[in-house]
Amino acid sequence: MDEITGILSAKIVGVGTLSEGPKYYIKPLDDYANRWSEILVRKKTHLWENDPVLHKVIDKKVVILGEIIETKSTITVDYEFVEVLD
Template sequence: MKGDDKMERFDGYLFSKLHLIGSKSEGPTYFLQQFDYKEYEVIKHAHLWEEDPELHKFLARKVTIEGAMSLNGIVYKNIMKYKPTGVKGEKRLVVDLKLGTDILWVNKMPPGPQPSQPMDLTLMVKWPYRSIWEGLCPSTQMYDFFIEHEGKTIWTWSQGKVFAQVITPVHIPGGDFHEFPEVWKVNPEDIVSEGTYTARAIFIASGQEVSKDFEVKMAH
């Protein structure tokens, strides 16, 4: 980025689209959907057919980007987890994450392939007011789940799933929690060590995230 470019702040939801030319992939193109629902391409720091590792780790998250607007899109210098501007009195959803267990026992005996083990994950969303919360998602995907260990994501619920790329209204009536349950089908072969793992969920329409730790132990 040129030194005389004016640095700006861009807040929104980061997502990507994969373009195909014949049988060859052009690689992901990254977009920022701002809170007024305008979309801008975020120019990646990588070859056309490659992922941008810095952008890719913030996919499906609410982010703050520092950079400059060009004719082709946002030329980013820094990207980080969304930093609110500190508006006082802003009403927000209440989000929570419920896990099926605090200790996941993984059976790796006898040696060899083992059947998958289910672990329940439930994203809980509540609007604690006598009204209806309204938001938008950039696709039909409303939420996502992740399992992380030692700073690496080892499972993403949405991976391999297809969602229509259409703006999707989301309405949460006031009152009780609304639950979004999914299941992580744990492949014992993917668990290489015991320790503390993190389950993380995001409610895409509001950009809010919630996470909880759990322990993984090997059953001998």
């Protein structure tokens, strides 16, 4: 499992559609910050639903453990565990 540390945020996407809901991103504060300004964190709910694990830690410094899928132009995290850092 890989680890990313950063600030978690959410953006509302699909405004005005039936699938309107949040997408979660982490702004990395570790080695990934050199290559990526923000990283998509895949939620474990439907498009229109808030992820109960991620939504309660928005705007907090967190460490995310999970699978990182990185290509030349994109990066995504499939999280398994999220912990708030002080």
